[in-house]
Amino acid sequence: MLMFGRMLTMAAAILGGLFFSQAPEFAQQYRQRIGGALDELKVMITQFDTQANHHGLGRQEALNVYSSSPETFLRDQGDTMRGIFQRYETLLTQQDELIKASLPIKPFVVMRNADPMTFTNTWRDYAPAVPIDAAGLTWAGGGFFAGWVAAGILGFVLKGATRPLRTNRARKQATPQV
The missing domain is CATH 1.10.287 (Helix Hairpins)
Structure with missing residues (x-):
């Protein structure tokens, strides 16, 4: 016995x-996913800023145009863009924290402030690795x-x-x- x-x-x-x-491998795959999300969000932000500038508007002015529109659709589009800008800043901050953190600490950085969508997708596609x-x-x-x-x-x-x-x-x- x-x-x-x-x-x-x-x-x-x-x-x-x-x-x-x-845990460190999950943090690595999470960080890579953040990089991909930031790349895609940057494309959307650049397109928005380019269109706004083409019409003589800055980012905030263009968002104000959306907000003041009588059309619900346009107001919702403005809210969507605000969310994209906010998500970009949040992920950028987390990416910076992950880059600055030492290797053993990176899993704690992910657990402390994980982006729900990125975390879920990383978990769904996670591939174990030999540490x-x-x-x-x-x-x-x-x-x-x-x-x-x-x-x-x-x-x-x-x-x-x-x-x-x-x-x-x-x-x-x-x-x-x-």
Whole structure:
């Protein structure tokens, strides 16, 4: 029984290490996705600014034209463009934070401020990778330790929960049957 518990603890530790080791890779794929989103948003923003300038308007003036339109469609288009500008700035800030963060910290940057759409799409298309850099090995080590501790705690709790059953069985077996 003791050998089985050790094997389970080791398996949990290895699984924890494998799971945690993927955090830096997920952050890398997330950062790449942000780059692609920023490229596409920049195209839309450039087209908007070019059209506005062609008509003698700055960005804010063009947005004001949308806002003051009696047409609901045009007001909605203005709101859409405001959202695009805001999303671009948000993703640009997060990309900058990811670039400046050290490798082991990047997963925390993603978790702290993840863009819901980018996070969901990264998760959907995520491809696991073997971590051979310091960050991947650090996260793998942390996951190994976390898995080891979790298995130890679970084993301790389960051992305590089954102790009364074993004690009662031992008493019944020790009591002579008449």
